[in-house]
Amino acid sequence: MQTVKMVITGAVNAGKTEFIRSISDIEVVSTERRATDDTKMIKHETTVAMDFGRIAIADDLVLHLFGTPGQKRFDFMWEILSEGMLGLVILVDSTRPETFRETNRIIDFFVSFRETPFVIAANKQDRPNAWAPDELRLALRQPAHVKILPCVASDRASVKNILLELLYVIQENSEEA
Amino acid sequence: MALVGNLRDFGLSDFLYLVDRGYKTGGLHLAYQHEMALLFFEQGKLLLAVRRPEDVQAALLVRLGVLSAEELNRARSGLAMSADGTTLTQVIVEEQLVPRERLQRALQAFTEEAVYGLFAWPEGEFRFEQNQRPAHDTPVIPMPISVDHLIMEGVRRIDEWGRIKDRIPSTDMVARFLEQPREHLKGVKLSTTEWRLFARINGRETLAELAQKTGMSDFEVCRMVYGFLTTGLVEVQRKPRPTSRSPQPAEPPKVKKSLVNRIIHRIKDM
Numbered sequence: 001m002q003t004v005k006m007v008i009t010g011a012v013n014a015g016k017t018e019f020i021r022s023i024s025d026i027e028v029v030s031t032e033r034r035a036t037d038d039t040k041m042i043k044h045e046t047t048v049a050m051d052f053g054r055i056a057i058a059d060d061l062v063l064h065l066f067g068t069p070g071q072k073r074f075d076f077m078w079e080i081l082s083e084g085m086l087g088l089v090i091l092v093d094s095t096r097p098e099t100f101r102e103t104n105r106i107i108d109f110f111v112s113f114r115e116t117p118f119v120i121a122a123n124k125q126d127r128p129n130a131w132a133p134d135e136l137r138l139a140l141r142q143p144a145h146v147k148i149l150p151c152v153a154s155d156r157a158s159v160k161n162i163l164l165e166l167l168y169v170i171q172e173n174s175e176e177a
Numbered sequence: 178m179a180l181v182g183n184l185r186d187f188g189l190s191d192f193l194y195l196v197d198r199g200y201k202t203g204g205l206h207l208a209y210q211h212e213m214a215l216l217f218f219e220q221g222k223l224l225l226a227v228r229r230p231e232d233v234q235a236a237l238l239v240r241l242g243v244l245s246a247e248e249l250n251r252a253r254s255g256l257a258m259s260a261d262g263t264t265l266t267q268v269i270v271e272e273q274l275v276p277r278e279r280l281q282r283a284l285q286a287f288t289e290e291a292v293y294g295l296f297a298w299p300e301g302e303f304r305f306e307q308n309q310r311p312a313h314d315t316p317v318i319p320m321p322i323s324v325d326h327l328i329m330e331g332v333r334r335i336d337e338w339g340r341i342k343d344r345i346p347s348t349d350m351v352a353r354f355l356e357q358p359r360e361h362l363k364g365v366k367l368s369t370t371e372w373r374l375f376a377r378i379n380g381r382e383t384l385a386e387l388a389q390k391t392g393m394s395d396f397e398v399c400r401m402v403y404g405f406l407t408t409g410l411v412e413v414q415r416k417p418r419p420t421s422r423s424p425q426p427a428e429p430p431k432v433k434k435s436l437v438n439r440i441i442h443r444i445k446d447m
Contacts, residue, residue: 097186167441175434
């Protein structure tokens, strides 16, 4: 059985758990959260706010989805996550500009050291005060080739679209046979 | 749809960048404690900025000494007889009540000062009303101004590390020129000191090394680079440290196209 991974990351309350829950074959395994602020969870080294979901691709292939906080202090998780990782979805709460700065840090952290295929999912586009993807591109200062896609993490079709768009990016970077 | 937020989280220079690059038209409403500000943009360029509600009225031109009360009345009469869509500024220029250059200078100086003061706000609610335009009798700058040099001047007034560190977390970063800064180079006016630094940016040396070479402090270098960064002239990135002993994640192996295609088919079928 081959397993491959995708990582779903983003600032606190960006919608990581909901995103995975919308598409996973199994009930999402989440770390018990005592507080709404993920950063409070790492006071004890053993507690990390993580979500885990799974999609069976075929009898011999499984896709694992890991939702992980974006803070730099979680860099130790990379050793675990990078093996077999196909790509990365960076979720941003489009209604909360106060999280854009943190999102930029996350993008910088996850992408600066390696050529990781990724897309940015502009979540909560169903809310009236959501910034549009074009506005987020300017706010996050992302070049035109980076995909910034509208997303509603609670909507399975929307999540499917994000994963497919990421897979198309991965496909471009993949090798034949 | 309005864009709302707080300057504490999304700074004024970031917002001006967004408006400029997005060619936005609309009114930016700002509020901090008992202060207010209103900025009008037309396709990314600034038409007027005021710090008092009454300054959007035509009497501003009398207060600025641009027009006499009598000339203003003539302008108002002309506006009343003009076709829909004509602005007070157009009437003033067309009827030659005051030379266009003088009107430009006065309103531009007034607007710039209004904006510079906003950079001192540590926070403040903002709301950008897309496509909101000033009233026809609101005096606006005849030739709307680029926000690039406003950003540079605003950044010069930043005197604390906090805001800079959001974008430049350490002096180990390397600055390099954007491949295509395009027309934005034109709108920026650099001081002599800024040129000294600007000319040394080479994409190899860290900001700390540039500070050493120029004899400037780390803070000075970071502040100037923050300005270049905010106006979109340069980008900063971490200097690759291949010999670093800190654990870096390994490059992911190339995946097979056939594997990706299988996953795509499965997701499509879900």
